[in-house]
Amino acid sequence: MKWLATATMVVTLGLWALAGPAAAQEAAPEATLPAQETFGQTIPEQTMPVQAAPGSVDWQSGLVTATGIGAPPANPANLAQARGMAKRAATVIARRNLLELLMGVHIDSTSTVENFMVSSDVVVSRIRGALQNSQILDTAYMSDGSVEVTVGLSLRGPLADVLLPTQSRFLPRATMVARPAVPAPAAPQAPAVQDSAAVDGLPAADAAPAAPVVPAGPFTGLVVDARGLGVRPAMSPRILDENGVEVYGTAVVGREYAIQQGMAGYAKELDRAAASDRVGRNPMRVMALRAEGAASTDLVISNDAAEMIRAAAESPQYLAECRVVIVLD
Numbered sequence: 001m002k003w004l005a006t007a008t009m010v011v012t013l014g015l016w017a018l019a020g021p022a023a024a025q026e027a028a029p030e031a032t033l034p035a036q037e038t039f040g041q042t043i044p045e046q047t048m049p050v051q052a053a054p055g056s057v058d059w060q061s062g063l064v065t066a067t068g069i070g071a072p073p074a075n076p077a078n079l080a081q082a083r084g085m086a087k088r089a090a091t092v093i094a095r096r097n098l099l100e101l102l103m104g105v106h107i108d109s110t111s112t113v114e115n116f117m118v119s120s121d122v123v124v125s126r127i128r129g130a131l132q133n134s135q136i137l138d139t140a141y142m143s144d145g146s147v148e149v150t151v152g153l154s155l156r157g158p159l160a161d162v163l164l165p166t167q168s169r170f171l172p173r174a175t176m177v178a179r180p181a182v183p184a185p186a187a188p189q190a191p192a193v194q195d196s197a198a199v200d201g202l203p204a205a206d207a208a209p210a211a212p213v214v215p216a217g218p219f220t221g222l223v224v225d226a227r228g229l230g231v232r233p234a235m236s237p238r239i240l241d242e243n244g245v246e247v248y249g250t251a252v253v254g255r256e257y258a259i260q261q262g263m264a265g266y267a268k269e270l271d272r273a274a275a276s277d278r279v280g281r282n283p284m285r286v287m288a289l290r291a292e293g294a295a296s297t298d299l300v301i302s303n304d305a306a307e308m309i310r311a312a313a314e315s316p317q318y319l320a321e322c323r324v325v326i327v328l329d
Contacts, residue, residue: 055101057155059233059266059328064101065137065152068093072145082145090139090149095131098151102127105155106234107163109293116163126162155235160259164236170255171320219312221279221323222248225270226288226299231328234297236263239324241306242289248309248319257322265325273325280323284312288326299326 055066070089076082103114116123130153138150153159224239236258239248246252253263267273274283286305292298309319 055097057101057105057233060268062155062262063152064098064105064155065150066094066097066101067148067150068095068097069142069146069148072147083141083147086145086147087139087149090147091136091151094149094151095134098134098153099127099131102131102153106232106295106297108234108236109238109295109297113163123162127159130159130162156260156262160235160262164255164258164263165250167255169250170258171251171253219282219284219318221283221318221325222309223270223273223279223283223285224288224299224301224324224326225285226291226326227270227329229288229291229299230296231288231291231299231326232296233266233326233328234295237326238293238298239288240292240298240300242300242303245306247301247306248324252319253322254320257320261322263322263324267325267327268329270327273327276325278323279325280318283323283325284309 054068055064057064068090070086070091070093072082072086076085103112103117105113107113107116113127117127134151134153136149137152138148140148142148236250238246241247250258250263261278265273265276265278267276270285273279274285286301286308288299288301290300292300
């Protein structure tokens with residue numbers, strides 16, 4: 001599509017411009033790499049595909065990683081120069097691949113990063129800056145002189161600040177209050193031994209047995225089991241009741257929390273999700289009924305589960321603080 005090619009070209013050419021003429025020159029040997037390393041063809045920057053970029057999106061950690069391979073120049077002055085130029089070329093290619101992956105990330109059920117790039121030059125500029133500052137996570141030197149570089153970029157922090165909705169769609173800062181620490185559960189107490197003393201005027205032998213002490217406390221988080229429903233992760237998922245009324249979304253979340261740790265965490269195991277620091281030691285657990293939204297990133301839960309969440313008035317801040325983990329396949 002023309003608009004996709006245009007958006008990709010703008011960001012990619014900007015990325016190469018920031019990398020400098022030397023880096024662009026050094027990346028030229030990519031055309032001589034084996035077919036599997038260039039997807040079987042020499043790919044011009046303005047027509048690079050949005051699929052099959054070598055890398056991954058880890059929704060549990062919020063980290064996007066991508067790799068690139070750079071070849072040394074044909075006639076380097078020495079080994080150090082060959083390795084240095086190959087590494088710089090690999091870094092440029094890895095960041096280009098990182099862009100491809102990033103463009104496919106869902107922000108919500110209707111938008112991807114790609115959509116945002118098309119809609120705003122400011123977003124393009126800030127994403128370009130984020131890509132240029134992406135961290136080099138690993139560098140591998142190959143026996144043939146080529147170099148493989150892995151780069152990473154977090155979906156949280158500065159990038160989330162660019163892509164998430166503006167403050168007006170989030171919980172107003174004035175309503176955010178410090179959440180009191182959850183007290184440790186009280187240990188069960190054995191009833192005191194009484195001989196002939198009376199309780200409420202009755203002999204001890206006839207008095208009702210003491211009620212057991214049950215550890216209690218406010219909920220510290222929410223775990224939603226959405227396995228088997230085809231739910232897809234997103235930067236801004238929503239949880240709805242069966243009537244389509246929002247139970248969890250930007251309206252009940254503090255934007256700063258969403259930026260720093262994401263609107264929701266994702267996990268693949270229910271027990272690990274419930275034991276994560278994000279949801280604390282006493283999370284509420286609910287089952288999702290189905291996926292919702294054009295991209296299947298939103299969740300529908302039962303009306304009963306929704307009322308349980310809304311009725312947990314003792315600690316409403318756990319939603320505002322994004323203490324939510326969604327379990328997927």
